[in-house]
Amino acid sequence: xxxxxxxxxxxxxxxxxxxxxxxxxxxxxxxxxxxxxxxxxxxxxxxxxxxxxxxxxxxxxxxxxxxxxxxxxxxxxxxxxxxxxxxxxxxxxxxxxxxxxxxxxxxxxxxxxxxxxxxxxxxxxxxxxxxxxxxxxxxxxxxxxxxxxxxxxxxxxxxxxxxxxxxxxxxxxxxxxxxxxxxxxxxxxxxxxxxxxxxxxxxxxxx
Ligand SMILES: [Zn+2]
Numbered sequence: 155x156x157x158x159x160x161x162x163x164x165x166x167x168x169x170x171x172x173x174x175x176x177x178x179x180x181x182x183x184x185x186x187x188x189x190x191x192x193x194x195x196x197x198x199x200x201x202x203x204x205x206x207x208x209x210x211x212x213x214x215x216x217x218x219x220x221x222x223x224x225x226x227x228x229x230x231x232x233x234x235x236x237x238x239x240x241x242x243x244x245x246x247x248x249x250x251x252x253x254x255x256x257x258x259x260x261x262x263x264x265x266x267x268x269x270x271x272x273x274x275x276x277x278x279x280x281x282x283x284x285x286x287x288x289x290x291x292x293x294x295x296x297x298x299x300x301x302x303x304x305x306x307x308x309x310x311x312x313x314x315x316x317x318x319x320x321x322x323x324x325x326x327x328x329x330x331x332x333x334x335x336x337x338x339x340x341x342x343x344x345x346x347x348x349x350x351x352x353x354x355x356x357x358x359x360x361x
Pocket of ligand 1: 206209212216221
């Protein structure tokens with residue numbers, strides 16, 4: 155750290171510990187602090203909303219719409235605020251599918267897990283042309299098991315509620331008589347499954 159000439163004016167670093175919803179931005183340095191909560195959804199452009207992908211027999215899949223894999227985590231993110239000051243934020247974030255698979259591959263090649271290091275995520279392009287580049291940025295202290303478990307529980311509580319809203323939306327939009335209930339999936343191991351479709355910014359999702 156450099157010598158500061160204006161120490162009286164130094165602002166207390168913003169350290170949020172609330173259950174914030176964070177959106178991954180260009181140049182964010184992300185540390186993964188939970189297991190993954192995985193779900194599948196459809197972005198419905200015409201309705202400007204998301205709904206659950208019901209899996210087998212899904213009405214949207216039948217219409218030929220691509221589903222989107224969502225990988226949610228409890229994370230901490232280091233970034234610069236508007237004034238260029240470093241901030242560390244903690245909360246829930248959806249990791250872009252391509253980043254999720256890049257992290258799996260890189261950490262596996264290094265004999266680590268994705269929670270063992272920080273990740274720099276570069277974002278370029280917009281909308282359907284959005285691309286992410288994900289690189290390891292050095293190791294972090296291993297997360298104690300109980301903290302990992304706590305964070306995962308917090309994530310799970312929030313995402314079960316989120317997924318239920320997507321399921322309700324599915325049922326509303328497809329007007330199925332018997333509501334489809336999908337069970338939230340637990341930690342998924344890296345598999346070479348298709349990434350579904352484009353990465354839609356989760357801030358587009360109105361809940
Ligand atoms: Zn579907």
